[in-house]
Amino acid sequence: MRSLVNKLWRGAVELVYPPVCVLCLDRGDDGRDLCAGCRDDLPRNFIACPRCAEPMTTRGQLCGHCQQRPPDFDRVHAPFVYDFPVAQMIAALKFNGRHGLAPLLGELLADELEGRVATPDVILPVPLHPKRLRERGYNQALELARPLARRRQTSLDTRALRRDHATEALSHLDRKQRRRVIRGAFQLDPAFNARHVALVDDVVTTGSTVGEITRLLRRAGVERVDVWALARTPEARAVKKSGMDARK
Ligand SMILES: [Zn+2]
Ligand SMILES: [Zn+2]
Structure with a gap:
């Protein structure tokens, strides 16, 4: 009814x-x-590394980074490449106050994940630092996560994870530097308890942010950590990029 x-x-x-x-x-x-x-x-990320979703040219092959050092998370699902016009839509959502794009992009992500991912116990949106949240008025990752949680009929936890350290632009940093800068930026509620978590973010660039959160989750006993993101940046461009997304 x-x-x-x-x-x-x-x-x-x-x-x-x-x-x-x-x-x-x-x-x-x-x-x-x-x-x-x-x-x-829309630019679909059809051929990608099966662990970190880095766009590749050969299907099913792990990227060099995942071969050298397997990431802490289980798998990134990022159905689109961070390219025109997905990149512009994400930038508008984050930096031009186009809050109204969030339901559309969240539904798109939910469509793409339909039948491809298992439903987690809980969805955790990657949090913004409180200062950034005040400036922007909303957390784009949370807004993307809302339709996902609704369609998956699973819980959305916006309290367990906090971002305590504001990190300035990561855009000019390489993978190693990003990992160092992001270390200790997040806090997890000591009472957090789940076996299977999906982290939601708008873009995955090198995976250093979601990798750092995954380490916290593993310490809390989480067995499986999936990452759901709208888009993945091709690695070659991750460092050169204008920094639109890396400002968070
Ligand atoms: Zn159209
Ligand atoms: Zn990879």
Whole structure:
């Protein structure tokens, strides 16, 4: 009954405000602000490292970093490459106050993960430092995580993990430096208890942030840590990038 009421309500809203594609301004499809054509053209991360989702040229092959030093997390799922127009949508969400893009991007991520990932006991969005949260007004990772938790019918924990240290731009740092800078930036509630966790973030660049959080989770006895991110930066560009996403 409730879903019928929701459907009718959505139908009524769409009559008055039809969805508009945020990319081409055509009419959106499936009640979303994205049309089918633009959606099909998004840069998908089809061939990627099976551990860290780094875009690769050979299917099923671990990237050099994962071969040399296996990451602490079990697996990153990042369905898109951090490239046009996904990169611009994420930047608009984070830096231009386009809070309204979050439900669309979160639903997109949920669609892509459908049938491909196991449902975790709990979803943890990567937290922002409180100062950054005050400036931005919202945590984009949490906003992306909301539709995921709803569709997976699992809990969303926004309290267990805290970011205590503000890290300045990571964009000019290499992988090793990032790992050093991020060390000790997070705190986990000592009472945290789960076996399987999914960490949610907007972009994974080198994986140093989610790697650091994973180490905390492992110490708390978490057995499986999956990372769900909208996009993965190709490693070669991780250091050269403009720093849009790395400002967090
Ligand atoms: Zn479009
Ligand atoms: Zn890898």
